[in-house]
Amino acid sequence: MAHVTFKGNPMTLLGNEVKVGDQAPDFTVLANDLSEVTLADSKGKVRLISVVPSIDTGVCDAQTRRFNEEASKVENVEVLTISVDLPFAQKRWCAANGLENVKTYSDHRDLSFAEAYGVHLKELRLLARAVFVVDSHDKITYVEYVSEGTNHPDYEKAIEAVKAAL
Template structure:
């Protein structure tokens, strides 16, 4: 398992670490209108999944804004941001921030995504900051488990992986 700290304190991740080359695990999360969304809903497309502990905090806000800005330039790539924030809070934040190119999804109900991708922080019931790229055949082509949850991910690495995925 990836070793993660949150504010420099070690935390326990639940679930299985996902590695490049793995078949992407399916999951069920909630859209801002409370409808269920699964990985299968975007089958056949490249997906960049940006995972944040809480969208309403500094680094998470910046990460979501950055991927929103880049999403407009990523032809044929669907960009998803997943957190455990309630769908209502995500919707309100997106409206206030002018987020239109990224779909925000909530894993608050049962941590389906967090456990499937090994990013559910047991001690905090948050998701560890991470990024995954999944190709159109549902193969994982990029993973980053950010070692300190308050740090930024490697934006350029993730974006290049998304551009290269087919």
Template sequence: MVQITFKQNPVTLPGREVKVGDQAPGFTVLANDLSPVTLEDSAGKIRLISVVPSLDTGVCSLQTKRFEKEAASFGENVEVLTISADLPFAQKRWVQENGIEGIATLSDHRDLSFGEAYGLSMMELRLLARSIFVIDEKDKVTYVEYVPEGTDHPDYDKAIDAVKALTN
């Protein structure tokens, strides 16, 4: 089981840890218009899933902007998804205020489907733990990073390299 802290305090992450080589667990999250989005909706594509506690915080905002900046260089067969437990309305506002166009922001607020499937729901906070997943066209997990301290940045370069390794 993954052990992380948030602001140096240990948090409980129920569920199982997703590892490289696993088949990506299915999930249902909400788009900013409240429509359901599943893993199957991007079947046949490479997915970089960037998980943040809340878009309205500094590190989460920077993480989302960094992957949006990189998305254009990945090619058409790559989808970048940012998932948080923020309300879809808050995500939509943040996207509009920050001019985000190249990635999808998705909400796991309703039932924490993604958080439970990927072992990311911080029980004490009802937020998702910061993490990165790269999933190939056949739904195999090829890269995982559970960030040990929730207020730290992920290793952007390793995640980007993992996507590029699948597109070459």
């Protein structure tokens, strides 16, 4: 398993670590309207899955904006931002920041995504910061478990992986 810290404190990651070349595990998260969303809902597209501890923090805000801005320049790519924030809070954040096309999803109900991708921070019941790229055939082509939860992911490498997966 990946080793991560949060504010310097070692964390226990629960779930199944995924690797490049793996078939992307399915999951069920909630959209802002409380409807269920699965990996299959974006089948046939390249998916950049941006995982954040909480949308209401500076690094998570920057990560969400950056990936959505970069991906909007590339056709046939969908960005999924996943956290355990409640869907209502995610919807409010998007509205307050004028981001109508950002797709935020909540894993708060049963941590389906967290367990499937190995990003459940046991001590905090948050998601570890991570980035996954899934190609149009549901293969994982890029994985980054960010080693310190308050650090930014490698935006350039993730965007390169998205373009390479097209």
